[in-house]
Amino acid sequence: MLKDVTLGQYFPGKSVIHRLDPRTKLLVLIGYIVALFLAVSWASYGVVFVFLAGSIAISGIPVKSFFKGMKPLIFILVFTGILNLFFTQGETVLVHFWKITITLEGVIRAFFMIFRILLLITGTFLLTYTTSPIALTDGLESLLSPLKKIKLPVHELSMMMCIALRFIPTLIEETDKIMSAQKARGADFESGKLMQRVRALVPILVPLFISAFRRADELATAMECRCYQGGDGRTKMKLLHMRSWDYYSFLAGAVVIAAVCVLRSFGL
Amino acid sequence: MNKAISVEHLKYAYPGVDDTPDIVVFEDLNLQIEQGSFVAILGGNGCGKSTLAKHFNSILLPCGGKVYVYGMDTSDEEKLIAVRRCTGMVFQNPDNQIVANVVEEDVAFGPENLGFASPEIRNRVDRALKQVGMYEYREHAPHLLSGGQKQRVAIAGVIAMEPKCIVLDEPTAMLDPRGRAEVMETITRLNAEKGITVILITHHMDEAAQAQRVVVLHGGKVAADGTPEEVFSQVELLHGIGLAAPDTVELCWELNKLGFDLPLSSLDPDDCAQILYERLKV
Numbered sequence: 001m002l003k004d005v006t007l008g009q010y011f012p013g014k015s016v017i018h019r020l021d022p023r024t025k026l027l028v029l030i031g032y033i034v035a036l037f038l039a040v041s042w043a044s045y046g047v048v049f050v051f052l053a054g055s056i057a058i059s060g061i062p063v064k065s066f067f068k069g070m071k072p073l074i075f076i077l078v079f080t081g082i083l084n085l086f087f088t089q090g091e092t093v094l095v096h097f098w099k100i101t102i103t104l105e106g107v108i109r110a111f112f113m114i115f116r117i118l119l120l121i122t123g124t125f126l127l128t129y130t131t132s133p134i135a136l137t138d139g140l141e142s143l144l145s146p147l148k149k150i151k152l153p154v155h156e157l158s159m160m161m162c163i164a165l166r167f168i169p170t171l172i173e174e175t176d177k178i179m180s181a182q183k184a185r186g187a188d189f190e191s192g193k194l195m196q197r198v199r200a201l202v203p204i205l206v207p208l209f210i211s212a213f214r215r216a217d218e219l220a221t222a223m224e225c226r227c228y229q230g231g232d233g234r235t236k237m238k239l240l241h242m243r244s245w246d247y248y249s250f251l252a253g254a255v256v257i258a259a260v261c262v263l264r265s266f267g268l
Numbered sequence: 269m270n271k272a273i274s275v276e277h278l279k280y281a282y283p284g285v286d287d288t289p290d291i292v293v294f295e296d297l298n299l300q301i302e303q304g305s306f307v308a309i310l311g312g313n314g315c316g317k318s319t320l321a322k323h324f325n326s327i328l329l330p331c332g333g334k335v336y337v338y339g340m341d342t343s344d345e346e347k348l349i350a351v352r353r354c355t356g357m358v359f360q361n362p363d364n365q366i367v368a369n370v371v372e373e374d375v376a377f378g379p380e381n382l383g384f385a386s387p388e389i390r391n392r393v394d395r396a397l398k399q400v401g402m403y404e405y406r407e408h409a410p411h412l413l414s415g416g417q418k419q420r421v422a423i424a425g426v427i428a429m430e431p432k433c434i435v436l437d438e439p440t441a442m443l444d445p446r447g448r449a450e451v452m453e454t455i456t457r458l459n460a461e462k463g464i465t466v467i468l469i470t471h472h473m474d475e476a477a478q479a480q481r482v483v484v485l486h487g488g489k490v491a492a493d494g495t496p497e498e499v500f501s502q503v504e505l506l507h508g509i510g511l512a513a514p515d516t517v518e519l520c521w522e523l524n525k526l527g528f529d530l531p532l533s534s535l536d537p538d539d540c541a542q543i544l545y546e547r548l549k550v
Contacts, residue, residue, distance in 0.1 A: 134370060166369040169411040215364045222365035225325055225357040226378040226425065227349055237376035237389040 010132050016245055017059040017130045022139025024246040029127050031253040035260045036119055044263040045115060051256045052123055061129050069125050070118070077114050084110035133165045142240055155231025163219070171212065178207050270303040272338060272433050272465040273324055273355070279332030280319060293319045294488040296333070303338075303432070306459045306466045308476035308496075311485035312510040317469045320485070321437045324467070325355040338432065353382065356426030358436045362418035363411075371413075371421050372397065372406040378429040396428035399462075400454050416447025420454055427458065433465035434458070440472065452478060473500070473514040477535040484511070501532035516540035 012018075017025075032051065039045050056063065088110070090103030128136070141158035148154050179189065182203050189200050278297040281290040293316040301307050311317045322328040323335045326342045338354050340347045356378075359365050368374040372393050379389040397403040400420040410418055419439055426434055436455065440448040452475055459466045468479060476482050482499040484492040486509040492499045500506070500513045503521045512518060516537055520530040530547060534540040 132370075134368065134373060162368060166367065166410075169409075170363050173411070218359065218361060218364035219367070221327060222357070222359055223367060223377075224327065225352060226429065227352050227381040228377070229349070229381065233383045235380050235383050235385065235389065237373070237380060237386055237393060239386050 011129045015060045022135040028253040035257045038260045044260045047259045081110045137161045272303045273301040274336040275299040277333035304463045306480045308479035308482045309469045315485045325352050355433045356431035360438045360441045366410045375424045375428050392428045396424040400424045415443045416450040435467045437469045497533040
């Protein structure tokens with residue numbers, strides 16, 4: 001049951017988007033989000049949408065998988081939509097009964113809000129779908145490295161992220177084993193009231209935590225044996241390289257932001 | 269031959285918690301290991317096998333006496349990294365020593381720590397993975413590999429640092445027979461082809477029998493030391509400290525009790541069968 005959990009949701013591939021430097025993807029994503037929040041009109045949303053659709057097409061990732069990832073978020077989308085629909089003041093009243101008024105402005109606004117959230121989520125999905133977790137942590141470490149000057153432990157943070165990602169499947173497997181062991185001795189996780197079910201989890205969590213600490217201890221020894229002494233003097237096997245495609249991506253990102261700004265200045 | 273590791277009058281005790289007294293492991297242990305040899309260290313539970321192994325690369329420091337690794341004192345802090353570069357260590361649970369979530373990234377971890385340039389790391393990683401026969405799996409996620417494969421990745425991670433000596437602390441304890449065979453084949457090959465000193469800590473007699481030299485530890489002392497044939501023929505001594513000789517030797521020993529007069533030196537079943545055949549033919 002627990003083995004079905006997908007992690008990092010990375011779809012390996014060979015497209016241009018996959019091969020971009022993770023730093024490029026992170027920065028362009030930030031630019032894309034900025035553009036999205038600057039957009040106020042059909043035209044500017046259109047520009048952002050075309051950029052995203054183009055990127056998805058190049059990445060070769062099936063559109064279906066984006067919808068799949070969207071499922072848990074339907075509630076938020078509907079909620080935002082309803083809020084904007086009912087609580088936007090406007091001139092053109094479309095429907096009016098009892099205390100509820102729906103205005104044309106409200107409909108448009110609700111539509112834009114939902115569209116904005118959809119574009120936002122799809123954009124971040126595209127990043128995680130096309131970038132392996134390890135590349136992502138490498139990219140983050142490299143982008144945040146100037147913060148080392150103000151004593152932020154950037155290397156340690158990225159090492160921790162990397163180890164956490166590495167151990168998620170191991171710990172899931174372990175949880176499965178502990179659950180089976182407790183079930184074999186008569187534990188019941190599936191029936192009873194909420195409180196009873198929560199209480200039934202304690203005999204899983206306690207051994208899981210103990211074993212996680214033991215693992216951490218052994219891993220620390222093993223890392224020490226392999227001459228780990230923190231980030232100083234450490235090199236990387238896979239160096240991050242900016243290639244021409246990375247510069248084109250920056251250019252594309254800049255064009256989108258510029259286009260949105262220009263449209264905005266014309267009041268569109 | 270040069271000494272790879274030299275243990276001189278080693279004293280070690282785990283500090284007790286609160287009021288409990290210290291747990292003394294070694295009082296006066298002496299042991300020399302030659303460069304390029306393949307030594308198995310045997311012993312029952314709690315005899316100090318793992319504690320000894322941790323002295324070989326400065327994870328634990330002696331309370332008294334000295335441990336020298338290629339002439340370097342392990343308690344000398346300045347030589348810490350040099351000592352650890354010389355002796356790599358492989359532990360029992362492969363899951364708890366793999367750091368990264370891609371095989372090749374994990375093998376690169378050691379060389380990256382040593383600060384080599386990127387192309388040099390690439391070379392070392394490829395070489396190490398080929399040596400343990402895991403090159404085709406370089407882009408796999410470690411948690412999808414079998415136990416034996418994971419342990420071979422862990423060994424590759426150590427040999428990518430190009431140590432002169434590898435210490436393996438019960439590397440096969442958690443593996444199935446096939447995984448055990450894979451790991452044993454890998455380490456014997458590394459010893460024979462690369463001349464890497466191998467120190468194998470184990471409680472499997474048949475694995476110890478593949479070594480050139482067997483050291484039996486008991487109560488913090490060396491109880492027996494010699495070639496596998498020499499050590500395993502001392503069946504009474506092994507039984508006295510809760511160990512068993514390999515099955516072939518046990519068989520001959522039991523038959524000897526019934527009045528046979530068989531040599532206790534056959535460690536391999538074919539050999540043993542041949543001896544029995546010769547004896548029964550008469």
